[in-house]
Amino acid sequence: MSIIIENKGKGDFMNPMTLPKVPMAPITSSEIPVGPEWGYQIKWDGVRTLVRLDGNGGVEIFSKRVEPRNDRFPEIVELLSPLRIGACVLDGEIAYFDGSRPNFQRVLVGVNRKKYDENMIFVAFDLLYDEGEDIRPLPFKERYSRLASKFPEKQPRVFVTDLVYDGPALWEWVNTREWEGIISKKLDSPYVEAKKHKYWFKKRKEVRITADVVGIKLKNGYVSSLVLRYDDRYVGHVSGIDVASKKVLAQFMQQHPGECPFETLSPGMKKSNVVWLAVPFPCRVTALEFSDSGILRQPKLLGFGAEG
Structure with a gap:
């Protein structure tokens, strides 16, 4: 089931680019699946976010409940507005990077958070629409390849998280540096809502x-x-x-x-x-x-x- 959020004013979309009712979510697992059919990404310790871009500077930010969040993260809107990567929907996280690791407490919206904070970053890990085309049925590896091609250079505050193929090595890396965990993703998996799948698994440190x-x-x-x-x-x-x-x-x-x-x-x-x-x-x-x-x-x- 999907919903359409209409757009008004600057950045109206010719194609409404239907958003999922809820983003695809990894299933908690104590094991790391291994094999050539799996890829792995760092689990960023941030706030899950969908971003819809109209290709002309229009930016819409949504929470994992698909609620508008432009007013909560004006610095991210400002960060993404200059992007000219076509009409698309990105899936990722808004995180606060303290110089050594993401800090979840600092990214939370509350009385202690500055309205503008240059340590706030956006990390993309999946692409749902590309030039207005719904590519959710495509294999994750192809969606990721299209996403990575839109960001050929990693900028300090907006970039695509790496996809690696050695899960145990990545797990050792995040543990050594006290990061949150890793996500294991089946490379041929489509994008489906919530946890109605057996394609994505997360293993996190306690x-x-x-x-x-x-x-x-x-x-x-x-x-x-x-x-x-x-x-x-x-x-x-x-x-x-x-x-x-x-x-x-x-x-x-x-x-x-x-x-x-x-x-x-x-x-x-x-x-x-x-x-x-x-x-x-x-x-x-x-x-x-x-x-x-x-x-x-x-x-x-x-x-x-x-x-x-």
Whole structure:
């Protein structure tokens, strides 16, 4: 199922270039498929983005839910407007590159992000339309070849991510440099929506952080989970607290009551029974990844205190 988003004003398209309802998404896997039928790309730690270009300077940016995002990323609109690569739809990520690796926290839209930031980049990895032609049915290798030909030189802030053919070597590279992970793609695969396929797989390194516990969430009056802050942002809450720790935490929250450190809370958090702490303390957490909204996915408590 696809949707058409009409265009008005500058950059109207003769061909509406129908966008997918949701972009094609890789399936999480602990294994790296190998063989001549597979290619591999770095998993950039950014925000998934579709870009529609009219070939004459018109740029439309969409989120992975296909919601307009030009207002959220004006620096990317400005970056892509000079491109003259024909009417096309690019699939990629908007990332923040800190000089050594992508930084997901810095790319998130929020009160701490500058309106214009020259460290924001756009990395393309697939091509859905080429000169207005829908090429999603074509094999990924051909779509990628067409995409790469549009960007013969890699610019610092807009480029096509490399396609390599040694998955284990790429995995070793990203681990050594503490990047997020890799995507394995079947070279003959068409572009299909969401995860309705067995063509793309992602393997990512585990997220391990030391977060501040700034609140204790209660359920039926008893300690249930810990509210976490990381890089001055709310990143979720974690449970898995043993009985002995719950007793200590119950006493601690009575001794150190405080106020909520966040300017805003989600509707769910507003309804929760949380005792905020005047004295935060560190805990170690692991998770699958950060969501696009900056929340830890499937967090697990490793222990209290910072790593030594």
